[in-house]
Amino acid sequence: xxxxxxxxxxxxxxxxxxxxxxxxxxxxxxxxxxxxxxxxxxxxxxxxxxxxxxxxxxxxxxxxxxxxxxxxxxxxxxxxxxxxxxxxxxxxxxxxxxxxxxxxxxx
Amino acid sequence: xxxxxxxxxxxxxxxxxxxxxxxxxxxxxxxxxxxxxxxxxxxxxxxxxxxxxxxxxxxxxxxxxxxxxxxxxxxxxxxxxxxxxxxxxxxxxxxxxxxxxxxxxxxxxxxxxxxxxxxxxxxxxxxxxxxxxxxxxxxxxxxxxxxxxxxxxxxxxxxxxxxxxxxxxxxxxxxxxxxxxxxxxxxxxxxxxxxxxxxxxxxxxxx
Numbered sequence: 063x064x065x066x067x068x069x070x071x072x073x074x075x076x077x078x079x080x081x082x083x084x085x086x087x088x089x090x091x092x093x094x095x096x097x098x099x100x101x102x103x104x105x106x107x108x109x110x111x112x113x114x115x116x117x118x119x120x121x122x123x124x125x126x127x128x129x130x131x132x133x134x135x136x137x138x139x140x141x142x143x144x145x146x147x148x149x150x151x152x153x154x155x156x157x158x159x160x161x162x163x164x165x166x167x168x169x
Numbered sequence: 170x171x172x173x174x175x176x177x178x179x180x181x182x183x184x185x186x187x188x189x190x191x192x193x194x195x196x197x198x199x200x201x202x203x204x205x206x207x208x209x210x211x212x213x214x215x216x217x218x219x220x221x222x223x224x225x226x227x228x229x230x231x232x233x234x235x236x237x238x239x240x241x242x243x244x245x246x247x248x249x250x251x252x253x254x255x256x257x258x259x260x261x262x263x264x265x266x267x268x269x270x271x272x273x274x275x276x277x278x279x280x281x282x283x284x285x286x287x288x289x290x291x292x293x294x295x296x297x298x299x300x301x302x303x304x305x306x307x308x309x310x311x312x313x314x315x316x317x318x319x320x321x322x323x324x325x326x327x328x329x330x331x332x333x334x335x336x337x338x339x340x341x342x343x344x345x346x347x348x349x350x351x352x353x354x355x356x357x358x359x360x361x362x363x364x365x366x367x368x369x370x371x372x373x374x375x376x
Contacts, residue, residue: 085254092254112375126363134251141187152204152208153207157211163212163216167219
């Protein structure tokens with residue numbers, strides 16, 4: 063606490079710079095997400111065979127969601143280890159659920 | 170120092186959403202909720218994937234779905250995700266007015282999304298008589314996509330009421346976690362939509 067008040071404006075400037083840097087990364091993330099979306103729609107419109115397209119579409123979606131989670135929702139920052147435990151816990155149960163529903167229950 | 174002084178410090182901390190103990194609890198509790206939401210949506214996705222060919226007398230997915238509308242909806246929601254990032258950026262810089270402006274843009278884009286979704290549903294019902302009851306695929310489709318739409322509606326009401334409630338109060342350590350958590354919810358809605366447009370519409374079109 064004492065350190066913060068003594069060293070004048072420096073920490074504030076540093077923090078502002080830090081969040082500016084982060085904002086820049088987020089804008090780049092956004093541009094990449096738009097690009098992935100365009101590629102996904104483009105592949106479907108180009109009518110590439112479904113054997114190739116479906117895995118690519120799923121990979122594009124996963125990458126886009128990871129961008130969203132790590133950059134937009136800040137999971138890449140410090141203090142998010144418990145958050146990761148909960149999200150990846152949810153995701154793994156979710157994947158199991160989807161596999162079960164599509165292979166066993168209504169087949 | 171009274172309680173009010175604690176919540177309205179002279180100099181805002183860098184991460185106002187996590188500066189108080191209550192804020193930290195909200196942050197963690199909300200992520201716990203999002204983990205649960207992931208499971209909820211996964212079960213709806215699983216149901217849809219299992220039943221998407223059980224269309225009975227309804228037209229097939231690739232006959233029905235149009236990509237133009239879905240593309241516009243995707244762009245609206247993706248952009249609204251970025252605008253809420255801007256809102257949080259201004260929150261960290263303690264600029265309440267700019268934060269409110271960006272949140273208002275987010276709400277506006279979300280409303281556009283919701284409008285298109287309602288149009289899409291009424292189009293399916295009137296044009297193809299594809300309803301919740303017409304086939305197993307119909308039930309799965311409307312449950313999954315409708316549940317997401319419900320989340321959008323809830324998010325809009327949530328952000329709007331936060332904006333109105335705190336309009337005169339300004340930003341402090343009491344409401345900063347509330348804004349932050351609402352923006353996390355809004356991002357999560359976009360996360361779900363990415364999978365909906367991929368799994369339901371794009372993969373439905375490919376067949």
